[in-house]
Amino acid sequence: MPELDADVIVIGAGPTGLMLAGELRLNGVQVLVLDRLAEPMQQSRALGFSARTIEEFDQRGLLPRFGTVDTIPVGHFGGLPIDFRVLEGGSYGARGKPQSMTEGILAGWAGGLGAEVRREQQVTGLSQPDDPADPVEVQVEGPQGPQTLRARYVAGCDGARSTVRRALDIPFPGTDATIEMWFADVAGLQLRPRFSGERVPGGMVMVLPMGPQVSRVVVYERGARRRTDGPPSFEEVAASWNRLTGEDISAGKPLWTSYTTDASRQAEQYRKGRAFLLGDAAHIHLPVGAQGMSAGIGDAVNLGWKLAAVLKGQAPDDLLDTFHQERHPVGARILTNTLAQRTLYLSGDEMDPLREVMGELLAYESVQKLLVGMVTGLDIRYEVGGPEHPLLGRRVPDAPLGASADGPARVFDLLRSGQGVLLNLGEPVAVAGGWSGRVKVLDLPATEIEGLPGVHRVLIRPDGYIAWVADGPQTEGLAEALTRWFGEPGAGLPDAELVTAASASPIR
Numbered sequence: 001m002p003e004l005d006a007d008v009i010v011i012g013a014g015p016t017g018l019m020l021a022g023e024l025r026l027n028g029v030q031v032l033v034l035d036r037l038a039e040p041m042q043q044s045r046a047l048g049f050s051a052r053t054i055e056e057f058d059q060r061g062l063l064p065r066f067g068t069v070d071t072i073p074v075g076h077f078g079g080l081p082i083d084f085r086v087l088e089g090g091s092y093g094a095r096g097k098p099q100s101m102t103e104g105i106l107a108g109w110a111g112g113l114g115a116e117v118r119r120e121q122q123v124t125g126l127s128q129p130d131d132p133a134d135p136v137e138v139q140v141e142g143p144q145g146p147q148t149l150r151a152r153y154v155a156g157c158d159g160a161r162s163t164v165r166r167a168l169d170i171p172f173p174g175t176d177a178t179i180e181m182w183f184a185d186v187a188g189l190q191l192r193p194r195f196s197g198e199r200v201p202g203g204m205v206m207v208l209p210m211g212p213q214v215s216r217v218v219v220y221e222r223g224a225r226r227r228t229d230g231p232p233s234f235e236e237v238a239a240s241w242n243r244l245t246g247e248d249i250s251a252g253k254p255l256w257t258s259y260t261t262d263a264s265r266q267a268e269q270y271r272k273g274r275a276f277l278l279g280d281a282a283h284i285h286l287p288v289g290a291q292g293m294s295a296g297i298g299d300a301v302n303l304g305w306k307l308a309a310v311l312k313g314q315a316p317d318d319l320l321d322t323f324h325q326e327r328h329p330v331g332a333r334i335l336t337n338t339l340a341q342r343t344l345y346l347s348g349d350e351m352d353p354l355r356e357v358m359g360e361l362l363a364y365e366s367v368q369k370l371l372v373g374m375v376t377g378l379d380i381r382y383e384v385g386g387p388e389h390p391l392l393g394r395r396v397p398d399a400p401l402g403a404s405a406d407g408p409a410r411v412f413d414l415l416r417s418g419q420g421v422l423l424n425l426g427e428p429v430a431v432a433g434g435w436s437g438r439v440k441v442l443d444l445p446a447t448e449i450e451g452l453p454g455v456h457r458v459l460i461r462p463d464g465y466i467a468w469v470a471d472g473p474q475t476e477g478l479a480e481a482l483t484r485w486f487g488e489p490g491a492g493l494p495d496a497e498l499v500t501a502a503s504a505s506p507i508r
Contacts, residue, residue, distance in 0.1 A: 008024055009031075010033045018110050046099040066101070072094075124141055160281070170269050175264050177261030189213070219241050264286070265335075276307075310489060314491050317487060392469055394466055396465070425449065
């Protein structure tokens with residue numbers, strides 16, 4: 001392979017791209033992140049992240065960097081209130097953590113691990129040859145003029161208008177926008193909070209406090225659409241707000257305005273050859289419940305360890321196919337639930353009969369759990385193979401381990417390094433010895449861990465999902481699960497070595 005600029009080029013330095021860069025660097029892979037902006041964006045559409053994303057940050061030891069993380073206990077589905085604590089660990093997400101903060105923390109984490117971010121880099125094209133021995137080439141325009149960068153793999157985390165997706169000619173089917181929702185961050189006004197929004201005659205309004213004398217107002221006026229792609233003026237937002245509420249906010253100082261629509265689209269393929277789509281490049285929808293940014297971070301956590309394992313020769317190439325197999329259904333379900341919520345929340349009085357029926361259904365705890373799991377991502381279950389078991393393919397619950405003072409205290413502590421984990425509760429096993437460096441083994445006295453009732457052994461993937469479980473001392477199927485998710489025993493480079501260190505292709 002000709003000289004490479006990185007093992008993986010990540011296009012887009014938003015939360016998805018930075019999370020992927022950190023995941024790859026955690027596993028010793030050379031990463032170059034390209035972004036078209038000269039500086040990180042200071043404005044934030046997302047003001048928090050989902051309950052599942054809280055867990056994913058916690059698994060990597062990132063949560064303390066956010067300071068105190070307050071969660072929102074009561075949220076809604078299409079405007080109908082639900083107490084999200086009906087699920088263990090459930091919440092409507094983290095409160096008051098704007099996307100700009102998340103990007104800054106992820107940039108610090110990925111950069112501290114050695115990821116390089118280059119800004120003012122406009123990607124103009126992408127080509128991947130048929131011969132896997134040849135690199136993927138990325139054409140870039142930057143301050144130094146045009147250049148071609150080369151890598152083994154490319155990840156498109158470059159948003160809804162993804163250059164990578166278009167260069168790969170991947171269809172992006174779905175529905176066009178039918179509504180428009182406007183935002184304005186306004187200083188100097190004392191506004192009554194409307195955390196989940198309020199339906200009013202003619203539309204919906206929301207007020208989210210963002211700090212002393214600063215609020216975000218969100219307004220949806222039924223039938224109001226502009227003929228431009230730019231953000232609305234503050235005068236337009238204030239006028240719409242006045243028509244819907246009778247309140248005059250025009251004296252406020254606008255800090256930022258933006259808008260969103262209900263356009264809902266999903267890429268037909270998340271992988272094409274040695275290129276991948278993640279985040280908004282793969283799926284777009286009406287932003288409800290911080291599902292957009294959170295889904296992108298989930299994409300990155302799913303792909304990072306798999307791509308690293310293949311680059312190191314520790315796992316076969318077909319492991320990368322599971323990225324599409326697992327994450328495409330997750331994205332499809334988000335599109336479905338956000339469109340359903342739009343219909344419930346933003347339609348007129350003609351939807352009242354459906355709202356009444358949904359309100360009656362929400363009296364049932366099983367319905368509440370279904371909807372909370374759907375919105376938070378806490379109910380995601382992957383098809384991981386093996387005998388049927390209620391825990392298989394689901395996220396591992398965090399719980400105290402009862403380990404020594406010098407050892408891990410909680411289940412999530414085991415996932416800090418980005419490796420797989422085999423947790424033995426009782427007699428140790430030697431089956432996992434061939435996967436040393438890829439799978440950590442923790443032997444604890446026989447006990448019962450909260451959330452893992454009756455479990456004696458559990459194999460946890462680096463993304464926190466259970467790949468194999470045994471309710472007794474047996475090890476049947478363990479070697480097969482280890483091989484499926486971590487490759488053949490003894491394969492590839494040691495975990496501490498970069499893939500490029502043993503390659504004839506130097507990294508510049």
